[in-house]
Amino acid sequence: MDTKEIGALLKERFGDDVLDVFQDDRHGHVRVTQKVFVEASRFLRDDPRTRFEQLHDLTAVDWIDHFEVVLHLCSLSKRLNFCLKTRTPSRDDATCPSVTSVWPGADWHERETWDLMGVRFIGHPDLRRILLPEDWEGHPLRKDEGNPLEYHGIPGIAAIRGAEERLREEELANKTSRAGGRPGPDRAPARTGGDA
Numbered sequence: 001m002d003t004k005e006i007g008a009l010l011k012e013r014f015g016d017d018v019l020d021v022f023q024d025d026r027h028g029h030v031r032v033t034q035k036v037f038v039e040a041s042r043f044l045r046d047d048p049r050t051r052f053e054q055l056h057d058l059t060a061v062d063w064i065d066h067f068e069v070v071l072h073l074c075s076l077s078k079r080l081n082f083c084l085k086t087r088t089p090s091r092d093d094a095t096c097p098s099v100t101s102v103w104p105g106a107d108w109h110e111r112e113t114w115d116l117m118g119v120r121f122i123g124h125p126d127l128r129r130i131l132l133p134e135d136w137e138g139h140p141l142r143k144d145e146g147n148p149l150e151y152h153g154i155p156g157i158a159a160i161r162g163a164e165e166r167l168r169e170e171e172l173a174n175k176t177s178r179a180g181g182r183p184g185p186d187r188a189p190a191r192t193g194g195d196a
Contacts, residue, residue: 003028006050006082010040020085029070029083034097037069037086041102044073044084051075052082058099058109060117062143067119069096088119098123116141 007021007030017040020031032040044052052073061068067088074081088094098121099106110121111130118139121127129136138145148156155163 001049001078001080003030003082006030006044006080009047009049010043013043014040027083029085031068031085031087034086034089037084038097038099038102041071041084041099044082045102049078050080050082051077052080053077055099055103055105055109056081058106058113060113060119062117062141064091064143066090067094067096067117069113069119071099094118095120095122097121098125098127100124115139118142 003023004021007018007023007028010030010032011018011021014032014036017033017036018030019033020029022029022031044050052075054074054076056072056074057070058072059070061070069086069088071084072081073084086096088096094117096119098110100110100121101123107125108130110124111127113119114121114124114127115129115131116139128134132140136151137148150156
């Protein structure tokens with residue numbers, strides 16, 4: 001069974017709430033409305049034709065104006081893999097129904113997605129940070145988030161990258177001065193005799 005066939009099952013069951021069925025040579029996905037996201041997940045798990053009993057991964061993609069929540073599912077009994085997607089209403093309303101009632105293992109995946117991307121999972125039993133400290137501000141994998149220069153005295157990646165950039169500029173200036181004012185490769189010192 002391929003993505004198009006699974007998409008047809010979902011379309012038969014959920015009608016116009018199935019927004020997109022896509023498949024190419026390597027990948028495929030079905031995108032549904034949030035209204036049926038949990039019900040479609042449960043259908044994919046319980047229907048004897050699909051039996052997606054395992055949630056491999058749950059993550060989100062930042063599309064600037066909204067987020068897309070992505071589930072990677074596996075049916076061990078049917079030897080199938082599948083991708084189910086839904087969108088948040090907007091960037092400002094980055095919410096999505098929780099699928100922890102379908103796959104309890106989604107608990108930590110949803111917490112990680114909340115922690116790093118800021119997608120709030122409605123109905124999650126314990127939505128709190130899982131990787132970052134509780135006093136961290138923001139969600140660092142959002143495209144509009146900056147990286148802090150420091151956190152409790154520890155230099156952040158922006159500060160480290162700034163130091164690396166200054167070091168590269170100094171190295172280029174040294175190479176330029178060794179090359180007689182024009183940038184060029186390092187030159188090996190001339191041999192003064194002896195063993196060749």
